[in-house]
Structure formats: C-alpha cells, structure tokens
Amino acid sequence: MALLSLDNVSKSYGRKAVLNGVSLTFPVGLTLLVGPSGAGKSTLLRLLATAERPDHGAIAWDGAALPAARATLRATLGYAPQAVDLPEDLTAREFARHMASLKGLDLGTADAQFLGLADAVGLHADVNGRIASYSGGMRRRLVFVQALLGQPQLLALDEPTAELDGETARKLGALIVDRAREAVVVMTTHLSDELAPHAVQVLRVDGGQVLPA
Numbered sequence: 001m002a003l004l005s006l007d008n009v010s011k012s013y014g015r016k017a018v019l020n021g022v023s024l025t026f027p028v029g030l031t032l033l034v035g036p037s038g039a040g041k042s043t044l045l046r047l048l049a050t051a052e053r054p055d056h057g058a059i060a061w062d063g064a065a066l067p068a069a070r071a072t073l074r075a076t077l078g079y080a081p082q083a084v085d086l087p088e089d090l091t092a093r094e095f096a097r098h099m100a101s102l103k104g105l106d107l108g109t110a111d112a113q114f115l116g117l118a119d120a121v122g123l124h125a126d127v128n129g130r131i132a133s134y135s136g137g138m139r140r141r142l143v144f145v146q147a148l149l150g151q152p153q154l155l156a157l158d159e160p161t162a163e164l165d166g167e168t169a170r171k172l173g174a175l176i177v178d179r180a181r182e183a184v185v186v187m188t189t190h191l192s193d194e195l196a197p198h199a200v201q202v203l204r205v206d207g208g209q210v211l212p213a
C-alpha cells in the first residue's frame with residue numbers, strides 16, 4: 001500500500017516552477033530521488049517532510065490529506081535536511097535528547113537507541129562532545145541519527161551520505177535499508193548510488209516533472 005502520495009502537486013519560487021503537476025506514490029521501502037543539481041529534489045523532500053507546503057495539489061499520508069493529517073505524519077516523521085543549524089553548545093547526546101523530547105519519545109528508550117545508532121555510524125567516542133567540536137561529516141551523521149530516533153514510519157533523507165567516506169557511507173546505507181523494511185524511506189542521492197539495488201523505485205526529478213529513472 002502507498003502510505004504517502006502526491007496528487008498534482010506544484011511548487012514555485014518566484015517565477016521558477018520547480019515542481020509542476022507532480023503525482024506520485026511512495027510505498028513502504030526505499031525510494032531514491034535523483035536528478036541534476038537544482039532540479040528540485042530537496043524541494044520535493046521538504047514538501048514530504050511538511051517543512052513547506054505545495055502551491056497547488058494534495059499530499060496525503062495513510063489515506064488522509066495534509067494539512068489535516070500533518071500532526072499524524074509529523075508524529076512519525078524522521079527528517080534529515082542537507083543543511084541544519086545545530087545547537088553548538090549542546091553535546092551530541094543532549095541534542096538527541098532534545099530531538100527525542102520534541103518527537104514525544106520516551107527519553108530513556110531514545111537515549112539507548114541514540115547510543116546504538118551512534119555506535120553504528122562511528123560516533124560512539126564523541127557522543128558527549130560538544131557539537132561545536134564536530135566536523136562536517138560528524139554533523140551529517142548526527143543529523144542522520146536524530147532522524148532515525150523513534151523508528152519513524154516516514155524517513156526523509158537529503159543526501160545523507162554526501163561527503164562521507166565509502167566505509168561510513170555503507171554503515172549509513174545498512175541502517176537505511178534496514179528501516180526501509182517497514183517504513184517509507186525517501187532519499188535524495190546521485191545516480192550511481194550504491195543503494196539503488198535496494199530501492200523499490202528510483203525517481204528522476206527534472207524539468208518540473210518526477211518520473212521513473
């Protein structure tokens with residue numbers, strides 16, 4: 001069943017039509033969004049993550065249309081945007097706790113999950129370090145890990161493995177494939193992505209349209 005769907009969705013910035021009458025369904029499993037730089041992949045992901053609203057058209061989660069269903073969707077959403085302003089003064093673990101509380105998760109369970117995920121992506125030695133001391137790659141992994149807290153039913157990931165070394169990218173890839181067994185996972189990436197064999201669909205965003213790649 002397609003848990004997430006778009007019907008005739010359009011989005012423009014000023015005069016630039018980024019998405020033009022897009023209709024799509026996202027079943028449980030991994031959907032990869034590919035396409036040239038500036039084509040609208042991140043824009044589409046922001047719409048799915050309710051960070052922006054479409055100008056026209058409808059988005060529905062589990063059969064119920066947004067915006068009425070926004071709270072239901074947000075309660076089970078994990079979102080890792082490409083660029084985030086992280087709270088520099090917090091430790092990674094404090095940040096995870098903050099995100100878990102925003103998501104309404106049990107804090108003890110979320111902390112244990114955070115430590116497990118941090119271990120899986122190679123951040124375990126740094127969980128009590130302040131974010132100010134984190135490198136770009138560590139920040140990307142932290143943003144990825146917070147998105148997975150609470151085992152979201154919709155996971156929206158914007159180039160989560162960009163700028164990571166191959167081994168670390170594979171660690172994230174394993175977690176993504178694992179979550180996609182029971183959740184709708186939508187991820188922007190490059191055409192040559194190693195996760196393509198695990199995807200239920202690969203969609204190309206280009207010229208305002210989103211079509212099977």
Ligand SMILES: Nc1ncnc2c1ncn2[C@@H]1O[C@H](COP(=O)(O)OP(=O)(O)OP(=O)(O)O)[C@@H](O)[C@H]1O
Nearest residue numbers: 013016018035036037038039040041042043044205
């Ligand atoms: N907030 C905004 N205000 C104005 N224009 C925007 C905004 N966000 C995106 N755009 C424009 O919309 C178009 C699509 O941008 P988007 O970031 O979605 O592309 P993308 O496919 O994700 O690109 P990339 O692969 O480089 O990340 C671009 O022309 C971009 O400049």
